[in-house]
Amino acid sequence: MDVVVLGAGPVGLMAAMMLAGDGHRVTVLERDGAPVPDASGDELWRGWHRPGVNQFRHPHLLLPAVLRTLSAELPDVERELETRGAVRTNLLDGPRRFGQAGARLPGDERFAMMTARRPLLEAALDQVATGCDRLELRRGTTVAALLPGHERVPLRPHVRGVLTRDGEAVHADLVVDASGRNSAVGRMLRDLGAPGPLEERAEDGFLAYTRYFRSADGSVPEMPPAHSAHYACVSTVATAGDAGVWSLSVGISSRDRALRALARPDAWHRAVALLPQVAHLAAYGEPVTDVMAMSGMESRHRAFVVDGAPVATGVLSIGDAWATTNPLFGLGLSMGALHAVALRDLLRTGVHDDPEKLALSFAQTTESTLGPVRRGLADWDRHRLAEIDALRAAVPTVYDTDDHTWHVRRALDTLKFRDPDLLRAYAAGAALLTGPGARLPDAELAARIARFGLRPPYGEPGPTRTELLAAIGV
Ligand SMILES: Cc1cc2nc3c(=O)[nH]c(=O)nc-3n(C[C@H](O)[C@H](O)[C@H](O)COP(=O)(O)OP(=O)(O)OC[C@H]3O[C@@H](n4cnc5c(N)ncnc54)[C@H](O)[C@@H]3O)c2cc1C
Structure with a gap:
């Protein structure tokens, strides 16, 4: 199958390599034209002009799901990261240094992760991607529009490729949108007469x-x-x-x-x-x-199946182009890596012969793999903003809600260092572990937390808002 991937960000490149590895012919089109500097450390960090990604020089944690995916699917990238100076660590290393994790237990290796600045991650991905068979990576090529084909679902456009800003048509059996949080694919679909994805964007973040x-x-x-x-x-x-x-x-x-x-x-x-x-x-x-x-x-989400029908066929969105979550949790790359695997696995089933079924199945698999994480983080944001609002009120109050999940998550945050099992429950969330035995069952988690009798307000010991404002001179 011929696949065009929009965007050579981390998720676009991970997906492109996995698909090329499965025998598909993949073309990655990336708007930013600057070549990857032949440098490392600070020179790479400073020298790579990358206006297409606002957060390029902001910190990025490569949490365990990223490393797990690279180890299993793209081991050359893991090796390249290490060669270039990424540091191997474990989510429990910090707590262990502070005597709060207890001894290392069998299974704790599932919390292994890496740290590196983002340009190093992208340079490692680029290096391996450019050496991949069946993968062509073209930097400096902006996708301006989607090419329409014969409709497969009544009144819904079928996409059969893209048109670049230079007017070149690049045909494909499947277009994968990995063009990030500001993806223009919704607008491009509307230009083809599609209703466009249903976009949810939190008002504040x-x-x-x-x-x-x-x-x-x-x-x-x-x-x-x-x-x-x-x-x-x-x-x-x-x-x-x-x-x-x-x-x-x-x-x-x-x-x-x-x-x-x-x-x-x-x-x-x-x-x-x-x-x-x-x-x-x-x-x-x-x-x-x-x-x-x-x-x-702010958290954002684009739904591509509306009222049971795909808004278009022949195009699927992954990574931030599908959803963005609060970066304070550092889970964007983890979610994107799992999304890329989910896409590759779905294509292995042969479902791409039926574009409508592919669109519906991908929406379903996205929802089952990542939907709960996305919604959980968006709910956390909503509560946390309200919690801060309560503290900012003329007469500060303690925020409370009958949403039990918020209390469990916030209490877990506060209590994670007081019980090794709670610490691992917290780490399992950050590692996006699923499946039998991966996490404490909800009821057990709630019962353990209840033993501590913690009540709001939650939070680390630290300055009050008044002390903070006084210190910064506001
Ligand atoms: C401040 C901040 C800190 C973060 N920290 C973390 C962290 O610690 N850990 C973590 O896992 N995640 C973190 N994230 C989230 C992470 O940055 C994103 O999840 C990740 O970049 C998503 O990758 P992507 O490939 O989907 O999109 P992007 O990285 O946004 O890449 C999209 C690519 O598409 C290209 N593009 C866009 N439009 C077009 C077009 N029309 N034609 C061709 N190319 C196009 C862009 O130039 C870009 O290269 C953070 C985010 C922010 C904002």
């Missing part, structure tokens, strides 16, 4: 303010016991990178205008100094970037 650091002697500070921590009105994500670099991001509600002062380096440092788990990360070493702001971090 989070903003992040990130700074990278390095020490003069190349040493790295102890990373905190967990990557992320949620304080009263801010969350933090600490990420080790390659080449002795680490980063710290402070996430706030996009509704919280006062805390946008964190964009100023002086305010950022004064706020971070108050956050017990991560203060040392900004005091050790020297900043190697300014405070970098990232907005537009």
